[in-house]
Amino acid sequence: MTTISDDSDLPIEVDDDDDANFSASPALSTASLGSSVLRYEFKHGRRYHADHMGNYPFPNDEPEQNRLDMIHHVFYRLLNDRLFLAPIDPNGKRILDIGTGTGIWAIQMGDEYPGIEQIIGNEISPIQPMWVPPNVDFVIEDVEKEWMEQQPYDYIHCRYMAGSIRDWPRLIQQCYDNLKPGGWLELLESVNVLYSEDGSLRYDSHMVRMMDGLKEASERTRQTMDPAPHFRMWVSNAGFREVQQVKFKLPIGSWPRNTRLKECGTPMRVNFVDGVEAFTAALFTDILGWSMEDVVELNAGVRRESLQNDMHPIFDVYVVMAQKPL
Template sequence: MAHRASDHPIEVDVEEDDPSLAGTSSSTTSLSSSVLKYEYRHGRRYHAYQSGSYPFPNDKPEQDRLDMIHHVFYRLLNDRLFLAPIDPNGKRILDIGTGTGLWAIQMGDENPSIAKIVGNDLSPIQPSWVPPNVHFVVDDVEKDWVESKPYDYIHCRYMAGSIRDWPRLIQQCYDNLVPGGWLELQESINSLYSEDGSLKPDSWMVKMMEGLIEGGARVGQTLDPAPSFEGWVRDAGFANVQTHKFKLPIGPWPKDARLKECGSFMRINFVEGVEGFTAQLFIDVLGWKPEDVDALNAGVRAESLKGEIHPIFDFLVVAAQKPL
């Protein structure tokens, strides 16, 4: 079953011309310990456990960005945390690559009757004060899973560039679900486009996305897994595959209030996040000179603030059920 994004183009708000980034602050309470070790490169902090497995920072600015992106995806899905047809009451749930843990925390808050939510990540950056049904662990999800009992629902979101072997990961999800359990994958298709021709092929934003995809391919961690999700879940044995596609704008140019909100935060994501996106992959992997990366970053920031460019990502949600 497939649910596609509206075929109607996103209507542009011709009165939107305010480049302000007001209202962008966010805060995270992060777990800290004197025994934690991190790596520092390019002026940013990276995880040390399984070093190099995740090519983006894990410092406070990155945590704030991840919290903002959680809000974007929640609003894009019409204030829903998941689309799989499940009743979470009494269920055991796994959140793969939980990041700051915000999805798991909100899920636990809104559904106190959930039996248990486990969030795993390479970095121990989650808050220590969480709902009683939420538990965080530092773990590499690409290693062999050793689970005491299977899960009823597994959630995996925004993991592009983090996974070396997606088919193996999806097979492990299948093997660690109860019969009838659900896997849900949420990810943007990382090719920018515009519906009105305003985004040009030589755009700085397009160059950045193409470079990220090339860099991810070179280290064997695809930055664009979403187009393959349907095939991978079917190959693993999942059935009842449901696909939903949403248009995710960059910038506050849409007329629709909810899309304007999502786009405003996505513009901040590009303006404030570009340095973290490009540092490791462009310098260490693609071999760019730092000054050339600085020029790319400046170009991305400038374009993101231009109201006349109307970029869009397609955001894909694939839910699939393990047969009974």
């Protein structure tokens, strides 16, 4: 097992001159893919995917699509403007993107690598655009059901699926079984435990309480919110070799002095300010039994803390790459 180190052991320097006054909202939109799978559920003032399509507990409406596209750009900058870290040449390859969401990763891959044979984006909600590169296709299905693939893949990409998968070891085993010998699996996920390096994030803060509640609700539904620490073990148990892990620090807020981390942290602040309602609406009321008043109070506290530049919260992000033996 090989571990690739990044600069993640170095503390993030705080920009003392950063402007605490902040107001932003993503301005992205996504055209929906025509499909017969459009029996959406509306609750808590948001639109959710059809119940029969899978277990995803978060909305799939336009504000959520905007948020997912924004998170894509966060990860792209966090990885130093890279779409993947696996040691592959994607040209001529057959690729699967698990939980493709709006399809933005698959579309950018298809644009940047026109020599890719095919990219298939798998998703339970038909929210992908109609106009895509010729080597990109989307399928609507639940990835946790038995795969019925006709051809194996050269590379499988899975990102930002915490809280959405009930049986990660089985999913990873299906990835292994549907990869060509020598093929690669790449998993990207944040360790969903907020911390600060300077003690500025209090253990009783609204942001920490929200993350703790999300993890508790997800455990009750058997869809862990924190799979990242187990990725290396699961891929090794499935039979993968050449396992590599890279860790990145992902700040929340525009407080880092480093330009790239500031560019990552600023939309992450938007993610908490504009996205907190999507995080808490269903899980805190339907699963944890919170009253709407308590949820509204928590959300307000999360928004307030996210805008405070004297708090410096950080997520660790793991990228795990593993190769199926030749």
